[in-house]
Amino acid sequence: MKEFENMGKRMPYTESPEYVSQLIERTTEEAIRQTDHLRQQVTIRPLIRYAAAAAIAALMVFSAISLWNRTENQQIAKTESVSPIDDFLASLSDEDVQLLSYYDIEDAIDYE
Numbered sequence: 001m002k003e004f005e006n007m008g009k010r011m012p013y014t015e016s017p018e019y020v021s022q023l024i025e026r027t028t029e030e031a032i033r034q035t036d037h038l039r040q041q042v043t044i045r046p047l048i049r050y051a052a053a054a055a056i057a058a059l060m061v062f063s064a065i066s067l068w069n070r071t072e073n074q075q076i077a078k079t080e081s082v083s084p085i086d087d088f089l090a091s092l093s094d095e096d097v098q099l100l101s102y103y104d105i106e107d108a109i110d111y112e
Helices: 002-006 018-078 086-093 093-099
Strands: none
Touching: none
């Protein structure tokens, strides 16, 4: 332990005052440059968020409008379309309807 105490309190590496002043100058310039870059990022990030929120809102509005128009068109199509069976049944008289219950279909012929 005495050997360590005899070494003294000097630093193992020495730097010249010019090197230290250049180092301080370079780090100061880098810190200023990074601060300017961070300011640009801070001002751009909210704009990106607002633009994304606006795009999502517009997409939701257009989807809702499209869905509403589609259901409205489907309801119109449902009310206007009449199937051929409905036409046929509407054209039958009461006597024909009674005869339908007695109608018998012959067994289907298997041609195999």
